Amino acid sequence: MNNYFITDLSGLSELANWLINNVIDFGLVILLVFNLMASIFLYLRVKDIQRSLTLGKDSLLAMLMAGNIIVSLLALVLILLLAVVS
Amino acid sequence: MDKVKKGFSAAKALKDLKKRNKHYACVFPQVKFSGMEDHEKVVLLVRAHPIYLYLRLIGIFLFIILGFFFIAFIQPFIGGILGGMFVLKLTIVILTWGITLALLVWVKWYYNLFLISTNRILDLDFTSLKSVAWTTARLENIEDVEVKPTGLIHVLFGLGNLFIQTAGSEAKIEIYNIPYPVEVQDILLDFAEIRRNSHRR
Structure with missing residues (x-):
């Protein structure tokens, strides 16, 4: 009679580790993509308001928002690099 | 303003606010909006x-601190599986996310404003990233203004909610948590x- 049960589980454990790592990396990347989208929306919204309302220091505010987009983009690139390296 | 000075208490109120010189209650600010006459x-x-x-x-800030506590808490359990890079990521x-949320909160506060001009009032509500509401009403259409302080913070800091009843299509304008x-x-x-007096003449 043939034995159909899997007896060697070491490969399965490695597969589980690989899956957990990739799923978490994917989750973090998705979080940062959302963050980047929020930053872009915020920038566009501020520019939209500034078209109709001038309060002073408007360019400084727009620069701050643009800076936030750059930070979000850098964080996303860094996470992707770390995911590739690890 | 000359008209205001003749027996109207608004002149005194404006003078008081100017003397207090707060950035959140600014008298004669350098502001321009579209549609200004x-x-x-x-x-x-x-x-x-x-x-x-x-x-x-x-x-x-507490969200960020709690995030770091969360990392420190789960590190011994999953650090072996996920490796040291996980903490950094x-x-x-x-x-x-902390920086973006802080900026969002600040922009929402900065662009939630109420303007009184010589012709009209303008209420700008930055409610979310999706929607910004502009409400204007001519000064002569203002029928009633109600002040309602609610809650402990209002009492402690002398704040209140302002409800403006107008005769226009936007019947009621609501401004929350304003000082003075x-x-x-x-x-x-x-x-x-x-x-209204100048219109009657």
Whole structure:
């Protein structure tokens, strides 16, 4: 009679580790993509308001928002690099 | 303003606000908005009291701190599986989200404002990333202004909610958590009366 049960589980454990790592990396990347989208929306919204309302220091505010987009983009690139390296 | 000085208490209220010189209740600010008429001037700019901004920023700071506690808590359990890079990755995500949320909260506070010009009132509500509401009403259409302080913060800091009843299509304008609500009410009612009187002539 043939034995159909899997007896060697070491490969399965490695597969589980690989899956957990990739799923978490994917989750973090998705979080940062959302963050980047929020930053872009915020920038566009501020520019939209500034078209109709001038309060002073408007360019400084727009620069701050643009800076936030750059930070979000850098964080996303860094996470992707770390995911590739690890 | 010359008209205001003749027996109207708005002049005193404006003088008081100018003397206090707060950035969230600014008299004669350098503000321009689209649709502004030639001789129109912005008399008063009011934002919600910054205590609400500080409370939200403290909330975001706590979110970041709790995130780091969470990392420190789960590190012994999953550090072996996920490796040391996981902590670095999670830190980057928490800090990036923290910065974006702090900016969002600040922009929402900064662009939630109420303007009184010589011709009209303008209420700008930055409710979310998706929607920004502009509400304007002519001063002569203002029928009633109600001040309602609610809650402990309002009592402690002398704040209030302002409900403006107008005759226009936007029947009621609501402005929340503003400083010096009684002074603002005074200015609004006096300006509305001046505008109505000038229209009758």
